Amino acid sequence: MAATGIQARFACSVGAFTLDVDLDLPGSGLTALFGHSGCGKTTLLRCMAGLQAADGVMRVNGDEWQSEGAGNSGSRPVHQRPLAYVFQETSLFPHLSVKRNLMYGYTRIPQSERQVSFDKAVEWLGLSHLLERMPVKLSGGERQRVAIARALLTSPKLLLLDEPLSALDHNSKQEIMPYLEALRDNLAIPMLYVSHSTAEVARLADHIVMMDKGRVVAQGPLQQIMARTDQPFGLEEDAGVIIDATLSERDERWHLWRADFAGGHLWLRADHGLAIGQHIRLQVLARDISLALSKQTDQSIQNLLPATVDEVASEVSPGTSMVRLLAGRTPFLSRLTTRSVHTLAIEPGQQVWMQVKSVALVD
Structure with a gap:
């Protein structure tokens, strides 16, 4: 097995199904x-x-945590695995302040082995103004941020998060998202994040593992997996791609932002919370991309991109086809009627123009 990354193979029977996975993350x-x-x-x-x-x-x-063997015979027990596990319920110590909750694990790690400083954890999770509060005085989102910071301060080599936002209301989820993004961007520790929310995955994930009935049906970088023409779970209706982009210009007259990506640029409606140079994620749905054989300027769609047809999947549903395109190195999906694909004679290698009707900021 490789020396870097996370390699995991597991097989066990659980309830109505058998877990059988092979991962290289x-x-x-x-x-x-x-x-x-x-x-x-x-x-x-x-x-x-x-x-x-x-x-x-x-x-x-x-670092080998488990080797071949029946059950856990070739396995390190859980207390010898350098990991942290964040559950749906925060389980903070109710009699300890936020600061003392955080210090509980931190002080038990030898100074030479600490990977995350107390101040960094507090900064990344936005807890400086909460340190003297008791858990009962915290909102649901604040409690979960404390729980994540407490986990980080044990200096794990792997951080496991089991649907950490599932118990929160919409506003609390939106409040905590920027802090999770900060962890993703700054933390050297790999994180595995369980979710069934496409919105959470689109905003947070670098890599994705799609599972169904105990087995892996797709795994790989988020942008590549989302751009597949064979969408797992029948997600063709909401199929689309996630694009990493950088804001390069603000059009004050028309209240638009220009977002540059590897392959071109897209215009989206201005948001006063954004700034030039900011890195963002965009979502472009397959149903919002139409194709033309030549550049059409006498119409209302302003985002026009030259692209190359990479793949055509016919009849992904009755009368509907999915076309995968490349704008530079960036993949897109376009959902068209099969009749349109036939009429335009769309085929791999063809040069076309994408007409992008809508671009959404992932938030």
């Missing part, structure tokens, strides 16, 4: 475990933590 960034409820996401996380007995192998950046 990045050794940094945020990997989302995504799928319908009951597909085995949490079971997989528990196997990684050593909480669920399973045949298999696991290695984290060259």
